[in-house]
Amino acid sequence: MSSTSTAIVHLSDRHPQVTGDEMVAALVPPPQFDGATFDTYRADADYPSQQAAKDQLIAFSSGGAPVKGGGLFRRAKKAPEMKPGVYLDGGFGVGKTHLLASIYHAMPARRKYFGSFIEYTALVGALGYQKTVELFRGAQLLCIDEFELDDPGDTMVMTRLLGELVPGGTKLAATSNTPPNALGEGRFAAQDFLREIHAMSASFETIRIDGTDYRQRAVDGHARVQDSDAYEAALTEAAGGGTASDDAFADLVRHLASVHPSRYIRLIAGVDAIGLREITQLDDQSAALRFVAFVDRAYDAQIPIRATGTPLDDVFSQEMLAGGYRKKYLRAISRLVALTHS
Numbered sequence: 001m002s003s004t005s006t007a008i009v010h011l012s013d014r015h016p017q018v019t020g021d022e023m024v025a026a027l028v029p030p031p032q033f034d035g036a037t038f039d040t041y042r043a044d045a046d047y048p049s050q051q052a053a054k055d056q057l058i059a060f061s062s063g064g065a066p067v068k069g070g071g072l073f074r075r076a077k078k079a080p081e082m083k084p085g086v087y088l089d090g091g092f093g094v095g096k097t098h099l100l101a102s103i104y105h106a107m108p109a110r111r112k113y114f115g116s117f118i119e120y121t122a123l124v125g126a127l128g129y130q131k132t133v134e135l136f137r138g139a140q141l142l143c144i145d146e147f148e149l150d151d152p153g154d155t156m157v158m159t160r161l162l163g164e165l166v167p168g169g170t171k172l173a174a175t176s177n178t179p180p181n182a183l184g185e186g187r188f189a190a191q192d193f194l195r196e197i198h199a200m201s202a203s204f205e206t207i208r209i210d211g212t213d214y215r216q217r218a219v220d221g222h223a224r225v226q227d228s229d230a231y232e233a234a235l236t237e238a239a240g241g242g243t244a245s246d247d248a249f250a251d252l253v254r255h256l257a258s259v260h261p262s263r264y265i266r267l268i269a270g271v272d273a274i275g276l277r278e279i280t281q282l283d284d285q286s287a288a289l290r291f292v293a294f295v296d297r298a299y300d301a302q303i304p305i306r307a308t309g310t311p312l313d314d315v316f317s318q319e320m321l322a323g324g325y326r327k328k329y330l331r332a333i334s335r336l337v338a339l340t341h342s
Contacts, residue, residue: 008235011252017263018263029104031301036098041095056207057102057103057207084171084172087175087176089207090208096175107171109139112140112141114145117148117154117158121148122260129160146175147175162200174204222311223340225307234275242273250278257286261294278308289328291332292329305340312336
C-alpha cells in the first residue's frame with residue numbers, strides 16, 4: 001500500500017526508546033482497563049467460581065471483610081487474615097486482567113503499580129536491581145499481569161524482588177501463563193506458579209477462576225481476512241481520522257527481533273489501526289513468541305488489526321500448538337480473532 005498520506009506509518013521504521021522514568025510512569029492498567037471495577041466484572045452464573053473470586057478479591061482490596069451472621073447483639077467474627085498476595089488462576093479470557101485492574105482501582109493506596117511481568121523485568125534491566133528495590137520499597141500494592149514462568153532467570157529476579165517488598169507491607173496480586181511442557185489449554189497453572197516462585201509461595205493465596213473465553217462469545221471464532229482492496233480501504237478510512245500502520249508481515253516479524261518486548265507498546269503508540277499484509281504461518285519459535293508479546297500490547301491498547309494472507313488464527317503451526325507454549329499461543333489467537341473483528 002502506498003504511504004502517500006502522512007497518517008500512514010510503518011512500524012518497521014520505528015525504533016522506540018524508553019527511559020527508566022517513562023517506564024515507571026507507564027506502570028498503570030492499560031487503557032482498556034482504565035475504568036475496570038468489580039461492579040463492571042460480569043460473573044458468569046454458569047461458573048460460580050467467578051463470583052466467589054470477585055467477592056474474595058473485594059475483601060483483599062479492602063483489607064478483609066467481616067464474616068456475615070454476627071447477629072444484633074453479637075460481634076461478627078472477623079474473616080481469617082488474608083495472605084499478602086493473591087494469585088488468579090484460570091484460563092485465558094475469563095477476566096483475570098479485569099479483576100487485577102479492579103484490585104488496583106479499588107485499593108486505597110497512595111503508591112501502587114500495575115504492569116506486565118516483562119515491564120517489571122525490563123525496569124530492573126534499565127535501573128538495576130537495587131534501584132528497583134528502592135523504587136518499590138514502601139509501595140502498598142504491586143499488580144503483575146502474566147507472570148512469566150518460562151524464563152528461570154527472570155523468574156528468579158522477580159521472586160527475589162517480591163521477597164524484599166512483602167516484609168515492608170507491600171501487597172501483591174498476580175496472574176500467570178503456563179510454563180513450557182505444561183500441555184493443554186484447560187490445565188491450570190497454580191502448582192507451576194507456586195513451585196517456580198519457591199520461598200514466595202507461602203505469600204500467595206490461590207484463587208481459581210473457571211469459565212469460557214469471553215472474547216469468543218461474540219465472534220465466529222476465526223480471524224477476519226481481507227482482500228487487497230478491502231485492506232486498503234480499511235486503512236485509508238482509519239488514516240482519515242487518525243493514524244494507521246501498514247507493514248508486510250515478514251518485515252514486522254523481522255523488526256520485532258530488534259526491539260525489546262518492553263518497548264512494543266511504544267512501537268504502536270499513536271496508532272489507531274494496525275495493517276499487516278501477506279500473513280504467513282510462522283515456523284520459528286522465537287519469532288512466534290515475540291509476535292505473541294506484540295499481540296498482547298496491541299490487545300491492551302485495543303488497536304484493531306486488518307490483515308491479508310493467511311488467517312491470523314492459523315499463524316502458529318500445529319507443531320507449536322502441540323508444544324509447551326500452547327496456552328500462550330491460544331491466548332494470542334483469541335486476542336487476534338477479537339482484534340480483527342473490532
